[in-house]
Amino acid sequence: MTDSLLGLDEPVQPKRGGEAYRVLARKYRPQTFQALIGQEAMVRTLENAIRRDRIAHAFLLTGVRGVGKTSTARLIAKALNCVGPDGNGGATIDPCGQCEPCRAIAEGRHVDVIEMDAASHTGIDDIREIIEASRYAAVSARYKVYIIDEVHMLSKAAFNGLLKTLEEPPGHVKFLFATTEVNKVPVTVLSRCQRFDLRRIPADKLAEHFAAVCQQEGVTAEPEALALIARAAEGSARDGLSILDQGIAHADLQGGGVTASAVREMLGLSDRSAVRDLLALLLSGDAPGALAALRRQYDYGVDPQGVLRALLEAVHGVTLAKIGSAEDPAQPAEEREAYRDWATKLSFPLLHRLWQLLLKGHDEVAKAALPIETAEMALLRIVHARSLPDPGELARYLSEGRTDQPQVAAPAAVSLSAPTAAPAVPAPVAAEKPAFAATFAALVAELEENGQHLLAVRLAHGARVVSYAPPEIVFSGTRPIATDTLAETATALRAMTGTAWKLSMLDAPGEVTLKEAADAAAEAERQAVLASPLVKAALQAFPDAELIDWPKKRNNA
Structure with a gap:
């Protein structure tokens, strides 16, 4: 098999100080399973399989780009063929990295570990060459290992040609497949492999990894800058290291370390405090101020779609804070505090409505011939929408036959860039409190109108009300209601009214159903x-x- 088929040819790197420069993504490629971050579950499974000598003949590694699929395949090849420093060791989850097989595999020159890029070798002839070579025993290793990257790119004929050998391979052969699009791999191949789904690496772990790389490289970096890079990497260590490489080069030109402002400028990211200020301007109804803030971001080089995406992230963060989700450790402390502060002032219906408006604007900007103008129109639509009644509130008014206009509660005009400051106006939760149905029968009718037919039937047939004082209802325990029905009712009422309801049971007769x-x-x-x-x-x-x-x-x- 030729060197080009093996995928071992590498372009000559330019010299720097007498040494070929290696990009960080290659320089810090994991050489042990312990260095493989974010994949603990897979490592544990492989460790147990090796210790129990239950090693599959074919592995399929899938996941997004840069999470370690090819690196894992090479580590498995080392683990299966390591002989230890004394030359008498066996397969191990902790390859020594010193013996000849370990060094040769790490350097990509081991004759029994064959790597092939399926993106450039897609045909049946390439697979036929592998099938013929697999019949012969390994030259110097314990196992002959075939690593096929981007295996989903193989042709249908190539997959079919591989099936028989893949199902009943010789005992000395192991197949390791890597792919980013597992849905394109035939089911007949999937059923013959042991599959591992590599996870996206959490942003906090990526930031820690990048900090360690910077320390090794002798480069200073602000924690916020590393957090920005980790978010931009979207779970990919390779993407993050490439961005960090660019950031270090940018810092060298400036004569300083990697700063958050430099990373934002390099990536075209919007300043998060500026995003919070823009969101506050939108909710306060300040249309000129909101457009001016958007233009400032645009003049700094931030893409209009990126501004709307940042606004979506902010609304999502506030919503998560409102439901009490676990905080993101990679998130700046002032941002977490700001989201908590805003979560107390905005209702769920308002947040969901804001999300839909921003999402619509984001999609429009992506398709628009005039992106910045489209973004401005999207922001003006949000400012205008704050003066309109809530659709759910309006539907309740119509269902009750009321002719008066529902009151519109304006959100608090609070700048989240300074979360410790006192709010400019009282929290809007009380102002947005909806009018509740006057009777339990009217409430059940509203559930029916909102699409909760089965729940309304269960309540009408089984609920005996002891007291009805919205948002609290006490049901009779003499005719108990199922716990799941109570929970479903509370969830439905909260979604319908934007208010948390307290539902309980009391050992009292109650009214008839x-x-x-x-x-x-x-x-x-x-x-x-x-x-x-x-x-x-x-x-x-x-x-x-x-x-x-x-x-x-x-x-x-």
Whole structure:
């Protein structure tokens, strides 16, 4: 097999100080499983398999770019072929890195570890060459290992040609496949492999890794700068190291370390404090101020779509803070405090509405011929929407037959860049408190109108109300309601009204159910009909006659 097929040819790097410069993504490629960050579950599985001598004949490694698929494949090859410093060792999850097989595999020159890029070798002829070579025993290693990167690029004929060998390979052969698009790999191949899904690396772990790299490189870097790079990497160590490499080069030109401002300028990111100020301007209804803030970001080189994306991230962060989600350790402390402060002032309906408006604007900017103008129109739509009544509130007013206009609660005009300052206006939670249904029957009717048909039926048939004082309802424990029904009701009411409801049960009789009340009313009306002179005369004239479906007949009369 030629060197080009093996994928071992590398371009000559320019010299710097007598040495070929290696980019950080290659220089800090993990050489042990312990250095493989963010993939602890996979490492544990491989460790158990090696210790128990239950090593599969084929592995499929999948995940987004830069999470360590190819590096893991090479580490598995080293683990299977390591002989230890004394030459008498066996397969191990901790390859020594000193023996000849370990060094040769790390340097990409081991004759029994063959790497192939399926993106450039897609045909059946390439696979046929592998099949023929796999029949022969390894030259010097314990196992002959074939690493096929981007395996989903193989042609249908190539996959079919590989199936038989992949299902019943010789005992000395192991196949290691890597792909970013596992959905394109035939099911017949998937069923013959042990699959590992490599996870995106969390931003906090990436930031720690980048800090260690900077220390090794003798470069100073601000924690916020590393956090920005970690977020921009989107879970990919390779992408993050490439960005860090660029940031270090940028810092060298400036004669300083890697700063957050330099990273923002380099990546075209919007300043997060400026984003919070822009969001506050939108919610306060300051249209000129919001447009001026957007233009400032645009003049700094920030893409309009990036501004809207940053606003979406801010709204998402506030929403997570409102529901009490775990805080992101990579998030700056002042931003966490700002989100917590804002979460107390904005209701769920308002946050969801804001999210939808921003998402629509983001999509429009992505397709627009005039991006900055489209972004301005999207922000003006948000400012205008704050003066409109909430759609849910309006629907309730219409369902109740009310003609007065619902009140519109304006959000607090609070600048989140200074979260410790006192809010300019009172928190809008009380102002946005919706009008609750006057009776339990009206509340169940509203659930029905909002698409909660099955829940409304269960409440109408099984709920006996002891007291109804929105947003609190006490049900009778003499006819218990299922716990899941209570939880589902609380969730539905919170989504419908934007307010947390307290539902409980008490050992008291309570009122009759809505179904029982309706049945009693229908029976009373039926008896009234039977007691009418006309019906009495008819029944006397026709003794075998019955009164059936009388409400329907009456309504159709």
